[in-house]
Amino acid sequence: MSDLSGKHGLVVGVANKRSIAWAIAQAAGAAGARLALTYQGERLEENVRELSEQLESAIVMPLDVTNDQQIADVVATIDRNFGGLDFLLHGAAFALKAELDNPFLETSREGFRIALDVSAYSLIALTRAVVPLMERRGGGSVVTLTHLGSQRVFTNYNVMGVAKAALEASVRYLASDLGARNIRVNAVSAGPVKTLAAMGIKDFSSILHVNRERAPLKRNVELAEVADAALFLLSPQSRAVTGEILFVDAGFNITGI
Numbered sequence: 151m152s153d154l155s156g157k158h159g160l161v162v163g164v165a166n167k168r169s170i171a172w173a174i175a176q177a178a179g180a181a182g183a184r185l186a187l188t189y190q191g192e193r194l195e196e197n198v199r200e201l202s203e204q205l206e207s208a209i210v211m212p213l214d215v216t217n218d219q220q221i222a223d224v225v226a227t228i229d230r231n232f233g234g235l236d237f238l239l240h241g242a243a244f245a246l247k248a249e250l251d252n253p254f255l256e257t258s259r260e261g262f263r264i265a266l267d268v269s270a271y272s273l274i275a276l277t278r279a280v281v282p283l284m285e286r287r288g289g290g291s292v293v294t295l296t297h298l299g300s301q302r303v304f305t306n307y308n309v310m311g312v313a314k315a316a317l318e319a320s321v322r323y324l325a326s327d328l329g330a331r332n333i334r335v336n337a338v339s340a341g342p343v344k345t346l347a348a349m350g351i352k353d354f355s356s357i358l359h360v361n362r363e364r365a366p367l368k369r370n371v372e373l374a375e376v377a378d379a380a381l382f383l384l385s386p387q388s389r390a391v392t393g394e395i396l397f398v399d400a401g402f403n404i405t406g407i
């Protein structure tokens with residue numbers, strides 16, 4: 151098991167108990183880390199505060215990742231409470247419903263901008279903001295969550311696939327920029343999991359079905375399995391790994407016909 155005792159982490163992207171970010175927060179908490187959790191908007195505050203009570207002295211703050219002032223406020227609060235940061239888990243993604251329902255050809259300029267801003271640019275903005283806190287610890291680990299739709303066409307994934315391609319390229323460029331400061335940047339590419347965000351994708355249940363049929367392991371992945379892989383990347387056990395996209399998809403990504 152990865153040991154995160156004495157480490158402090160920021161987890162962005164918890165909406166409810168089915169969120170991948172929540173599974174990772176639980177795993178990191180169990181491994182000994184002290185966490186800061188964020189919620190997007192008042193709608194989710196109660197959910198996230200309630201969940202955070204299951205963790206040891208977590209701090210909870212609002213964060214819309216498109217808002218630079220809120221990013222600065224979150225970092226200032228972490229600085230005051232933790233005095234530094236060892237890891238960042240980035241699990242925020244969003245696309246307008248219309249962009250996931252209509253043919254990709256109909257992607258609007260505004261829909262493209264929003265999806266790329268929330269789901270890809272936010273990794274750059276958040277990472278830049280936490281670098282000084284990580285440097286104070288002698289380094290750190292940043293992990294984001296992606297999907298194979300970045301490389302292959304998945305029906306109805308549409309602009310989110312383009313956002314994930316930008317996210318994965320950002321992982322590599324950030325890893326290159328930050329390696330000399332001992333800050334690593336990686337992604338977990340998860341197989342389909344039934345979460346709030348996934349339910350926005352039209353006919354998501356058929357994606358689950360095809361994955362189960364075709365994946366070498368003949369099943370879908372569980373939240374805890376994605377969390378365990380993320381924990382590895384967040385912890386010093388992966389200290390020589392950076393710029394990597396680690397698939398946790400029961401092997402689906404290797405399949406052809």
Ligand code: NAP
Nearest residue numbers: 163164165169170190214215242243295342343345346347
């Ligand atoms: P989720 O529980 O709905 O988490 C997505 C989170 O992103 C939510 O907390 C959402 O808040 C947040 N978010 C959206 N816009 C935001 C903003 N402007 N500022 C801050 N947070 C914002 O779904 P999930 O499936 O666990 O998603 C987590 C990550 O895993 C995403 O990057 C997703 O693409 C990725 N992923 C998911 C799957 C899957 O099958 N589920 C597979 C591979 C990768 P709101 O609810 O308020 O929008």
